[in-house]
Structures are given as structure tokens and as C-alpha cells.
Amino acid sequence: MRESTVMFLHYITAILIAITGLIHLLANNDPGIGAVIKANSALYFGNMAIFLAALLYHAFNGVRVILIEMVPDKCWTKWISWAVLIVGIVTYAVGLQVLMVALGFA
Amino acid sequence: MSSEEAKEYALPPEVLEETIRASEELWKPVRKIKFRIYKYNPRKDYAPHWEEHELEVSRGMTVLDALLVIKGEMDHSLGVRYSCRMGLCGSCAMMINGKQMLACQTRVLEAAGDGDVVELRPLDNFPVERDLAADFTSFFEKHKAVKPWIIRNDEVELNNPTGPYKQTVDEYARYYQFTDCIKCGACLSACPTAATDYEYLGPQALAQAYRYMVDTRDDGLDVRIPIVDSEHGCWRCHFAASCSDVCPRGVDPAQGIQLLKKLLIKRKFGFKPHKPAEALPAKVKAERKE
Amino acid sequence: MEAESEFKEYYAKNMRGISGWFKARAYTIERWLYAAHRITGILIVLFVLAHFYSTGWHPGLWWDALLGIIVTFHTANGIRLILAELGFAVGKPLLVKKPSQRPVSIEGVQRYLVVFALVLFFVLAAIWAYYALVVQPMMG
Ligand code: SF4
Ligand code: SF4
């Protein structure tokens, strides 16, 4: 992928995190609004799935940016990108399962 | 000019006196300043050391003037690079009290402020050539890497020019600001990304890439995109804006880079900034035909 | 011998290294925001990993308020960065420059954006602190 695609998604996921993260925070911290949000657990699960994906993308891409700035060597840059991608996907898979258990889908 | 007229144009004596007095004032020594100078020759020395010199400076004296006095009278081995002494050649950028500035454009008293020490180091994040001179090889290579020239595909016109390429003032205004760059290296030196990432193209090269990409005479947009849109290209800029802060020519490379990012994203969705300009039918040619 | 040549190389290269990311003195406020953005980003990643590892973990009361400062700063400054980095608030290139022209991208509209981001940060951090210190203990 071109670097511009990666970084454009970095900004898009940032906006997604701000929205879905706010819903997540309200659901867990505000008794009134929280009850309303959690009433529809399928929608809330969807929110959390998007939140998790966006957050992981944003976080791991951020880590990748910092790492390739620290170790600018061409070969290392490639390995860092792959390693971060794989760790990210694995974390997402595990995270989704945890979410399903926590929200009572499994 | 008759003597009558000459009298009319001459300055009144009191104004003349005042002018002379002011210029004498400018060059009268006013304060003793201590210069801490970084001395290091990577081919010989084991480690750098600092040397201190004291100098009476006047209000008009620039750091470069002071360095030349020091080189002439106190330490002949001092390595400093300069040529124009007027902020046009970009040879003399260095760290003056911890900030990238042109030695020839910074007055000593301005740099010293309230203190009386001026600390001089070679540019950060550049290899040291000797003492205050930095090695610009990789900097110029990065500049060359973005193809800083007009790229065109109309070979017939290039080999047999029929006239100048068309460009309006508005189109000129899109890139004029970036043409003022003197390649002094201050921006790359100030950039936090360049502090670790030696592959980073740097604000200067990226601003120049943008300058050519939006030039209406240029047809090289898609040739340059793979170069600037790489892992160590324009996306390693995080808008710390230090490059614009230190640029002595008001080039504002940070702005150029952000506009370049906008251009890349737009290009992703199929937008092209311009069609390559066509040649104006020149008057010369018309006359020749007659 | 090996150590000696490395030592020499360190001075000959004259790279500031990671400390250069945080050398914000002498530059404009954007440089501080850049450094803080990076630090808060790293801290958030660490928190998120812990939050995943034992699901739903958060540090509690005053530490929650501190976490709020970190997250809301990253959010507010992030909004500014998205606008600036995609070229929306950095102004236009100049055709006429003053003798000592200050950069438009720093001292133009972007200045207001910085102020906006800081105000937004304070407001969001205050709301978060209210929830962390007042609402959460009530919820038990
Ligand atoms: S952009 Fe400014 S600071 Fe950078 S090399 Fe050109 S003149 Fe120097
Ligand atoms: S704006 Fe970008 S290129 Fe300029 S100093 Fe900041 S990070 Fe470096």
C-alpha cells in the first residue's frame, strides 16, 4: 500500500475513534445515557467492533511510524511494517472474541 | 547638474551630521561578548572541544563578522563557511544559541539577548565537515531525488521551441514562495523527524517537490508521486512547523508539505491540479514569417 | 578499537537522536504540541494494551483524571493536526513577502486552530475529570 493510503486511513480511523470511543465512554460512565445505549446490545457490539478495529489500526500504525522514524533502515522498515500488521490482526481476532463474551453473544 | 541643483539635492548639514553620527554609533564597540565555539575535525580529533573567545562587539556586527574577526586575529584554524555575507547563498547556517540561523543575518547582540555568551555549533543532524561547517552531500542528494526541474513530454516543442509557456499571475503565485529557497539546510536541521530519520527527504526537498508539482508548465506530477509518497517521504512530517520557524527566507516549507499531502490525497481520488501549459505563439515567430 | 570508531562516528554524524524529538525550546508552540502528541500517543497505547489484557481495566479515581488529560489532549490536538496536515488551515503561498516574513502556516489561521485545540482540550479534560471524580464513585 502507498504511504498516502496508510496515512489517510490513519486520519479516518482517528475520526471513527472519536465518535465510537465517545459512545463507549458514555455507555460505561453515564448511568442514564449508558442504559439507553446498552439497551440495544447488537448495535453496541457493532460500535465496539468498529471502535476496536479503528483503535488498533490507529495505535499500531502510530507505533509503526515512531519505529520507522527511529530505525530508518530500508530493510528494517519492511519488517517493522509486517510485524506490526500481524500483531494488529491477531489482537483484533482475540479482542473480538473477548467482546463477544463480554456482551453475551457467545 | 549645475551647482545650484546640487545644492538643492544635498542633505541639509544637520541631517548629514546625524547620519554620520548614527553610522559611527552602529560600529562603535558597546559590549564584551564571549563566544563559545565548537571545534572538531572528524578526520583528526577524538572528540569535539569548545573554545572561548572574547570580543568587543558593536550594534551592527553580525555573528559572521565576529567569526571573521576571530578567525583573523585569534584562531586561524577556525573552520567556517560563507560566501555572500548577505543571506543569499545559504552557506553560513549554524546553531546560534541553540537555534538554526544564518550567521550573516543575525546580529551578535540580537543573538546574545540579555546574556553575554553566544554559543556556536554546526547545524544539528548534519554530518560535521569541520568546526562550524556541516557536510551537505546527503542534503543535496535529497534535493536532487525529487527531480527539481521542469519535466515535460512534448519533445517536439522542447527541441524546437515556438514560444514561452503560458502562465498567469495566479498560477505563478501558487509556487513563487517556494522558489526563494537558498538551500541553507536550516529547515532539515530543525526538523524533529530528521533527528533520528536520516532517510527522511526533509522539508526543503518536499517543498521543492510541491513547487514543481503545481507549476503549470510541469508535467511530472505522476513521476514525483512515488518519490514523495514513500515511507520516508512527506508523511513523516508531523507539522511541528520548526522548519518554517527557522527558514531565513520565508519559504514556509511546512505549508508546502501540508499542501503536498492535500495534493496527494486529491490525486488519489483522480484530481489533477492542471494541464501542462501550452506554448504561447510567439511574436518573434510571426514576424519572422513575414 | 571498535568502541573508539563508534565514538568518533557519533560526533561526526552529529544527529540529535530521540532527544531531538523533544528539543522544543527556542521553537514555536507547535513543536511542544508535537512532542506532547507523541508522548500521549505512546502512553495511550500502553493504557490500551493493559485495558485489553485484563479487560476493562482502568487505573481508578485520580489516575483516571490523569488518563483523561492524556486522551483529551491527543483528541483535541489530533483534530487540529487532521485539519492542518490535510492542508486546510495553513493558508496560501504568498506572492509578496515582507522583508522579514513570518510563515503564514504558523501565524495565519493555524494560530486560531492552536487556541481552539487548547480550549477544547481544557473543556474535554474538565468533563472527563467530572465523570472520573464525581460520577464514577457514585456508580460504585
Ligand atoms: S526552505 Fe528555507 S530553511 Fe530550508 S533550505 Fe530553503 S531557505 Fe533554507
Ligand atoms: S513541519 Fe514537518 S518537515 Fe517541518 S519541521 Fe515539522 S515535521 Fe519537520
Ligand code: FES
Ligand atoms: S554568507 Fe551567504 S547566506 Fe550567509
